[in-house]
Amino acid sequence: MKIPSLLLRFPRCYFSRRTYFVSFRFPSRADFLGVESLLPAHRCLTKWICSSNGLRRELCQQAAPEQQVEGLSDREQRLVDRLYHGLIQGHRACLAEAITLIESTQSRKKKVAQVLLQKVLSYHREQEKLNQGKPLAFRVGLSGPPGAGKSTFIECFGKMLTERKHKVAVLAVDPSSSTSGGSLLGDKTRMTELSRDMNAYIRPSPTSGTLGGVTRTTNEAILLCEGGGYDVVLVETVGVGQSEFAVADMVDMFILLLPPAGGDELQGIKRGIIEMVDLVAINKADGDLVVPARRIQAEYVSAMKLLRKRSKIWRPKVMRISAKTGEGILDMWDKMTEFRDLMLTSGELVAKRRKQQKVWMWNLIQENMLEHFRNHLAVKDKIPLLEEKVLRGVLSPGLAADLLLKAFKDGL
Numbered sequence: 385m386k387i388p389s390l391l392l393r394f395p396r397c398y399f400s401r402r403t404y405f406v407s408f409r410f411p412s413r414a415d416f417l418g419v420e421s422l423l424p425a426h427r428c429l430t431k432w433i434c435s436s437n438g439l440r441r442e443l444c445q446q447a448a449p450e451q452q453v454e455g456l457s458d459r460e461q462r463l464v465d466r467l468y469h470g471l472i473q474g475h476r477a478c479l480a481e482a483i484t485l486i487e488s489t490q491s492r493k494k495k496v497a498q499v500l501l502q503k504v505l506s507y508h509r510e511q512e513k514l515n516q517g518k519p520l521a522f523r524v525g526l527s528g529p530p531g532a533g534k535s536t537f538i539e540c541f542g543k544m545l546t547e548r549k550h551k552v553a554v555l556a557v558d559p560s561s562s563t564s565g566g567s568l569l570g571d572k573t574r575m576t577e578l579s580r581d582m583n584a585y586i587r588p589s590p591t592s593g594t595l596g597g598v599t600r601t602t603n604e605a606i607l608l609c610e611g612g613g614y615d616v617v618l619v620e621t622v623g624v625g626q627s628e629f630a631v632a633d634m635v636d637m638f639i640l641l642l643p644p645a646g647g648d649e650l651q652g653i654k655r656g657i658i659e660m661v662d663l664v665a666i667n668k669a670d671g672d673l674v675v676p677a678r679r680i681q682a683e684y685v686s687a688m689k690l691l692r693k694r695s696k697i698w699r700p701k702v703m704r705i706s707a708k709t710g711e712g713i714l715d716m717w718d719k720m721t722e723f724r725d726l727m728l729t730s731g732e733l734v735a736k737r738r739k740q741q742k743v744w745m746w747n748l749i750q751e752n753m754l755e756h757f758r759n760h761l762a763v764k765d766k767i768p769l770l771e772e773k774v775l776r777g778v779l780s781p782g783l784a785a786d787l788l789l790k791a792f793k794d795g796l
């Protein structure tokens with residue numbers, strides 16, 4: 385809808401968003417002289433604007449392009465706007481700053497981060513609508529025991545993708561970094577060439593927080609990367625704690641990278657994780673390792689036949705690759721895109737993402753509730769005593785839990 389030219393001719397007329405009130409202020413005496421002739425137009429315009437939602441929206445956009453969010457100071461609002469615009473224009477520095485903001489544990493910054501995320505989410509929705517429902521990015525999880533060759537693989541795979549005009553983001557989930565104070569995953573020195581590539585963005589794991597906290601920020605970082613135009617987001621993790629399960633719950637495709645070794649060396653691979661996998665890549669299938677790689681591939685192919693089918697359209701594949709020579713990497717990407725396309729056309733991808741959103745929400749609630757419970761004044765002091773009684777066998781775990789829960793409920 386067009387804004388009446390009359391309204392635009394008078395720069396001092398203003399429109400208040402909250403009251404939908406329109407008023408004219410005449411800039412000079414000369415203009416004032418013309419008031420008589422303008423009054424009917426003024427009244428008519430006021431009435432029209434009040435009844436016109438379309439114009440109201442248009443005026444709001446022209447008068448105040450950024451919607452002021454309640455509770456944010458002007459400075460915070462400006463920060464959100466700067467990061468948002470920088471992010472969607474593809475500035476890496478803004479993406480990095482935005483991820484730092486979502487990783488913050490300060491309550492004020494957390495609030496600002498959520499406002500930014502909301503904005504990025506509505507941008508996502510718009511873009512996906514324009515894309516006929518196609519997701520902005522392909523989310524891929526990569527796990528494997530230490531030494532499997534994850535960083536060599538990411539370097540080789542990432543470069544292959546950027547050469548094909550893709551934009552690649554690499555995020556890491558390493559809960560062990562919280563205790564060790566630093567993460568090797570996502571370390572740029574492990575992927576020297578990719579980290580210099582302008583179409584790649586590498587982010588190490590946050591070095592503080594629980595697995596739940598790290599998972600939350602990684603989930604949010606994925607959204608930010610997608611907003612920044614990265615169409616392949618790779619989330620790397622090692623088999624520590626429950627991190628692979630957490631990563632499998634945030635990606636479209638989950639890949640397990642294995643060295644050509646069996647038995648003891650693969651003890652670290654948790655049984656359950658094989659059930660989450662969409663593709664197993666046996667790495668280092670080069671030189672003398674080709675034969676053992678073939679053997680491991682055959683073992684996994686037969687083991688995976690016994691697994692319960694998770695998808696109607698996809699059976700997990702086992703492939704041999706060499707991250708060092710690049711052999712098999714392109715074939716692997718072909719398989720990955722085949723998976724993505726099948727998932728998309730069958731509707732399984734949308735269903736999977738929806739389910740993941742729900743899992744994510746409940747995980748956050750669980751984590752926050754537990755923290756709230758542990759720190760609640762009514763139970764905080766009782767926990768060590770009851771724990772000790774349970775350890776000594778004086779009190780059953782069930783009774784101890786009941787006592788603590790009762791104290792919590794009474795204290796609410």
Ligand SMILES: Nc1nc2c(ncn2[C@@H]2O[C@H](COP(=O)(O)OP(=O)(O)OP(=O)(O)O)[C@@H](O)[C@H]2O)c(=O)[nH]1
Binds near residue numbers: 528709
């Ligand atoms: N022969 C051969 N060696 C490889 C291949 N990929 C990786 N390597 C070697 O395997 C070793 C471990 O590789 P990384 O890429 O550091 O493995 P990672 O899984 O990232 O290991 P962590 O950093 O311990 O988690 C290095 O010495 C690599 O050179 C491959 O395809 N073939």
